[in-house]
Amino acid sequence: MRYHAPSSVAEAVRLAAGATGITRFLSGGTDVLVQLRAGMVTPDDLIDLKKIPGLREITRTPDGGWRIGAAVSGAEMGRHAALCSDWPGVVEGMRLVGSTQVQGRATLAGNLCNGSPAADSVPGMVAAGARVVVTGPAGTREVAVEEIPAGPGKTRLKPGEMIEAVLLPPRGAQGGDAYLRFIPRTEMDIAVVGVGVSLTLEGGKVAAARVAIGAVAPTVLLVPEAAKAIIGTTLDDAAIAALADAVRAAATPISDKRGTAEFRKDVVGVLAGRAARIAHDRAKGAAK
Amino acid sequence: MSRIHVTTTVNGDAVEFLADPRDSLLDCLRDQLNLTGSKEGCGTGDCGACSVTVDGTLVCSCLVLGVEAEGKRIETVEGMAKGNDLHPLQRKFIEHAALQCGFCTPGILVAAKALLAENPDPSESEIRFWLAGNLCRCTGYDKIIHAVQDAAAEMRGA
Ligand SMILES: Cc1cc2nc3c(=O)[nH]c(=O)nc-3n(C[C@H](O)[C@H](O)[C@H](O)COP(=O)(O)OP(=O)(O)OC[C@H]3O[C@@H](n4cnc5c(N)ncnc54)[C@H](O)[C@@H]3O)c2cc1C
Ligand code: FES
Ligand code: FES
Numbered sequence: 001m002r003y004h005a006p007s008s009v010a011e012a013v014r015l016a017a018g019a020t021g022i023t024r025f026l027s028g029g030t031d032v033l034v035q036l037r038a039g040m041v042t043p044d045d046l047i048d049l050k051k052i053p054g055l056r057e058i059t060r061t062p063d064g065g066w067r068i069g070a071a072v073s074g075a076e077m078g079r080h081a082a083l084c085s086d087w088p089g090v091v092e093g094m095r096l097v098g099s100t101q102v103q104g105r106a107t108l109a110g111n112l113c114n115g116s117p118a119a120d121s122v123p124g125m126v127a128a129g130a131r132v133v134v135t136g137p138a139g140t141r142e143v144a145v146e147e148i149p150a151g152p153g154k155t156r157l158k159p160g161e162m163i164e165a166v167l168l169p170p171r172g173a174q175g176g177d178a179y180l181r182f183i184p185r186t187e188m189d190i191a192v193v194g195v196g197v198s199l200t201l202e203g204g205k206v207a208a209a210r211v212a213i214g215a216v217a218p219t220v221l222l223v224p225e226a227a228k229a230i231i232g233t234t235l236d237d238a239a240i241a242a243l244a245d246a247v248r249a250a251a252t253p254i255s256d257k258r259g260t261a262e263f264r265k266d267v268v269g270v271l272a273g274r275a276a277r278i279a280h281d282r283a284k285g286a287a288k
Numbered sequence: 289m290s291r292i293h294v295t296t297t298v299n300g301d302a303v304e305f306l307a308d309p310r311d312s313l314l315d316c317l318r319d320q321l322n323l324t325g326s327k328e329g330c331g332t333g334d335c336g337a338c339s340v341t342v343d344g345t346l347v348c349s350c351l352v353l354g355v356e357a358e359g360k361r362i363e364t365v366e367g368m369a370k371g372n373d374l375h376p377l378q379r380k381f382i383e384h385a386a387l388q389c390g391f392c393t394p395g396i397l398v399a400a401k402a403l404l405a406e407n408p409d410p411s412e413s414e415i416r417f418w419l420a421g422n423l424c425r426c427t428g429y430d431k432i433i434h435a436v437q438d439a440a441a442e443m444r445g446a
Contacts, residue, residue: 002309005358026353029351030333033312033353034332034351036310037332042310046309050356098421099336099422100399100420101333101336101346101351101421102421104346104347187420188334
């Protein structure tokens, strides 16, 4: 295994594009190192992104959104008060990843590119309408987060492509988001179900919404029907029930040791309602 | 497999070692620098026995490559006592009998020290939450929590 620590994105991409064997980018390493030590994946070339200037920064974009560098850790996101106040759901999804120790290293980009259907930060990013800045041998493009996962452990990134940053849109007035997951313990476990909801209010009604579900399909799913179920409503009980039906209809979970398909379908509906209510409260300015 | 020369700072001392790029920081600390205080319980980030700080951030050294330590500031359990003077956390762990076999103790001490640097007056649930990635199969945790609370109070001069 060759270890590279390039000092620019261009150099990282050049290294990746020129590599012929198993190649991995290294952000926090909390998946890469586990797979390396388990003998599952021993890269021939490992390209550490943490020495690239700017990749560890959180900055406001000109439109009032956020740019989160690919190597920013969960702990760094949690310490950023303005980011937490704009997008508490995105931050809480990332903050659920692992322990304090794991938080010191783990990143949004790594969580997304590891490709787990249960990745905790992904439903929140998808609900938020987050995009990623992808750079590869052919140049730089912007892609919606939900376009990246292709199935368990697989992404749609092309050979040599890496994520430079995650972009969050401007939160705007009367907006709120939330992420909830179900795990059998209170800490340190993989989501059996996860739900992210982001919405904005106008005149007391839901004007726009995005709902994403995790761990109930081969990839995290954006569920437009679930958003439709609550748009135009005051998020009354009927809207919550319609939201639950919509996410249950979209979910195609498997049964495994952590939960049966029936259980997951039931829980995804319950969590969607709860997450929507939290997002709604946050949009109204409560406990932002 | 070519080994990489790494220069770093461990507990305030400049050190250097040769690392196979696949070696974890934990391997390098234990096998190259003979700092065997940090333990390997799992090697997969689950138990926290290998906890160290890198540039002040608490991490599992089993999930950091040795080569990533280049130019960093590493703190391990060996740096906590000043000569014969134990750190307040170490003294309180002994006083409260917050250890039995002791395998988890170095990691928990390092993690607790990092907590108190960030939050000198943590609540019980903040301590439990912070230490959730440090597993102990002996104590049942309560004595650990009490020792951390007591050390925090002493360090605040309370
Ligand atoms: C003890 C423990 C507990 C955990 N708990 C959780 C949990 O509760 N929820 C959860 O979702 N996950 C959990 N994880 C998994 C892991 O921590 C997360 O997936 C984490 O977000 C990965 O981020 P990273 O930066 O460490 O990724 P890395 O390990 O650096 O990378 C992961 C993958 O993404 C690729 N990659 C990284 N950065 C980029 C980039 N910029 N561009 C392109 N590809 C890239 C890598 O090549 C690799 O394939 C846990 C892991 C451990 C060890
Ligand atoms: S040995 Fe590193 S977390 Fe267990
Ligand atoms: S004292 Fe034995 S594992 Fe904690």
